[in-house]
Amino acid sequence: MIAAHVFDAALAVLVLGVAIWTVTAGPAFAAVIGFVAYGLLLALVWVRIAAVDVALTEAAVGSGVTGALLISAAARLRPTEQRAAAEQPGPALRFAAAALAVLVAAGLAALVLFPAEPAPTLAPAAAAHLQALDVGNPVTAVLLAYRSLDTLLEKVVLLLALMGVWSLAPDRFWGGAPKLWPGGQRGGELTLLARLLPPIGIVIGVYILWVGAVAPGGAFQSGAILAAMWLLVMIAGLQKAPEIGQWRLRLILVAGPAVFLAVGLAGFALPNGFLSYPEEYAKPLIIAVEVVLTLSIAAILGLLVAGPPESERQR
Amino acid sequence: MTAATLFGLCGAALVGLGLFGTIVHPQPLRKILAFNVLGSGVFLLFGVIARRGAAAAMGGDPVPQAMVITGIVVAFSATALAIALLLRLSSISGSATLSTDTSARPDGSGGGR
Numbered sequence: 098m099i100a101a102h103v104f105d106a107a108l109a110v111l112v113l114g115v116a117i118w119t120v121t122a123g124p125a126f127a128a129v130i131g132f133v134a135y136g137l138l139l140a141l142v143w144v145r146i147a148a149v150d151v152a153l154t155e156a157a158v159g160s161g162v163t164g165a166l167l168i169s170a171a172a173r174l175r176p177t178e179q180r181a182a183a184e185q186p187g188p189a190l191r192f193a194a195a196a197l198a199v200l201v202a203a204g205l206a207a208l209v210l211f212p213a214e215p216a217p218t219l220a221p222a223a224a225a226h227l228q229a230l231d232v233g234n235p236v237t238a239v240l241l242a243y244r245s246l247d248t249l250l251e252k253v254v255l256l257l258a259l260m261g262v263w264s265l266a267p268d269r270f271w272g273g274a275p276k277l278w279p280g281g282q283r284g285g286e287l288t289l290l291a292r293l294l295p296p297i298g299i300v301i302g303v304y305i306l307w308v309g310a311v312a313p314g315g316a317f318q319s320g321a322i323l324a325a326m327w328l329l330v331m332i333a334g335l336q337k338a339p340e341i342g343q344w345r346l347r348l349i350l351v352a353g354p355a356v357f358l359a360v361g362l363a364g365f366a367l368p369n370g371f372l373s374y375p376e377e378y379a380k381p382l383i384i385a386v387e388v389v390l391t392l393s394i395a396a397i398l399g400l401l402v403a404g405p406p407e408s409e410r411q412r
Numbered sequence: 413m414t415a416a417t418l419f420g421l422c423g424a425a426l427v428g429l430g431l432f433g434t435i436v437h438p439q440p441l442r443k444i445l446a447f448n449v450l451g452s453g454v455f456l457l458f459g460v461i462a463r464r465g466a467a468a469a470m471g472g473d474p475v476p477q478a479m480v481i482t483g484i485v486v487a488f489s490a491t492a493l494a495i496a497l498l499l500r501l502s503s504i505s506g507s508a509t510l511s512t513d514t515s516a517r518p519d520g521s522g523g524g525r
Contacts, residue, residue, distance in 0.1 A: 120433035147471025177508040184438035194435035202428025209420030218465030235474035258489035262496040401492035
């Protein structure tokens with residue numbers, strides 16, 4: 098037990114230290130690297146508070162995919178950094194901001210130290226119907242059955258964000274391909290990695306999707322891993338980013354939310370209403386929705402990192 | 413002190429830290445970074461609430477955990493959109509600043525394609 102306490106304390110100190118570095122570091126690039134390390138450490142914290150599904154998501158999306166996005170942005174913005182950094186706010190504003198931050202943190206800390214008793218929980222309610230769904234992982238059950246409306250709307254948010262990113266492209270590039278941050282030269286380490294890792298990564302991604310029904314894992318985590326493999330291949334230059342005008346690409350992007358919505362609407366005709374599954378088909382339906390969602394999530398995450406199109410459409 | 417309390421305090425500190433960075437950093441990229449630290453602190457607090465709700469042979473309440481997973485993905489989409497806006501701003505104006513003082517911009521025009 099002592100070892101666990103020491104580990105937790107050390108982890109908390111490390112997380113806070115890296116977070117302070119992320120906020121205070123001089124160059125933006127150093128801060129971004131700090132943020133990626135921070136995300137990975139935070140994933141360990143999630144494991145320590147028994148939320149392994151969240152840990153996987155934090156490591157894959159919060160640290161990994163967000164990190165790729167921020168690193169390329171920091172590299173592109175480096176020439177503008179000096180000018181923007183010169184606009185430091187005065188000491189009065191800094192002091193006021195610090196006071197506000199301490200006040201908010203102290204208030205939240207008081208909530209943590211003197212929490213409501215008894216602790217509110219929906220775990221028994223979530224456990225009550227797991228048998229009927231035939232899904233062993235309660236988090237997957239919440240995401241795809243009890244609170245599936247949240248998950249459906251979140252897919253729509255992802256699509257809206259992608260539309261927002263694309264709409265920032267100049268008119269002449271509409272329908273063209275995004276340009277990824279050019280990585281190393283052909284034949285370098287990056288190319289080697291981009292050839293070696295994807296087969297392994299794809300197997301891990303499929304495994305995490307499949308095992309999500311009974312153990313930590315699921316569509317989000319799997320989609321993020323597949324997106325990372327796709328990005329790796331594109332950054333290494335082994336495959337060009339797709340043109341956003343292609344109808345096949347658009348089909349993959351909307352397939353996940355569309356299938357989810359179709360299954361949801363079918364719920365009106367069969368069982369009890371929108372987004373409810375007939376009991377005997379709950380498991381196969383949930384898995385079918387998850388498989389299509391994973392493909393869409395992988396494509397959307399990859400394209401969000403790739404950014405708006407930066408070249409004219411061919412043909 | 414239990415692990416949940418310790419990491420709850422950690423989450424509270426992260427929220428404060430992120431809030432401070434979001435306000436004082438002049439560079440938009442650093443604001444986005446700090447805002448993500450703030451957000452992860454909020455998620456962590458929610459995770460601690462989930463941990464306290466451990467019952468029915470589960471390590472934590474799965475409902476807040478599922479909401480945090482959704483939250484992480486939504487936070488990523490918002491970050492991606494913010495980064496795209498920022499890169500577009502810098503490609504149009506040649507600088508990445510939120511200052512409304514147009515004379516600070518190299519072309520002084522404040523935009524246009």
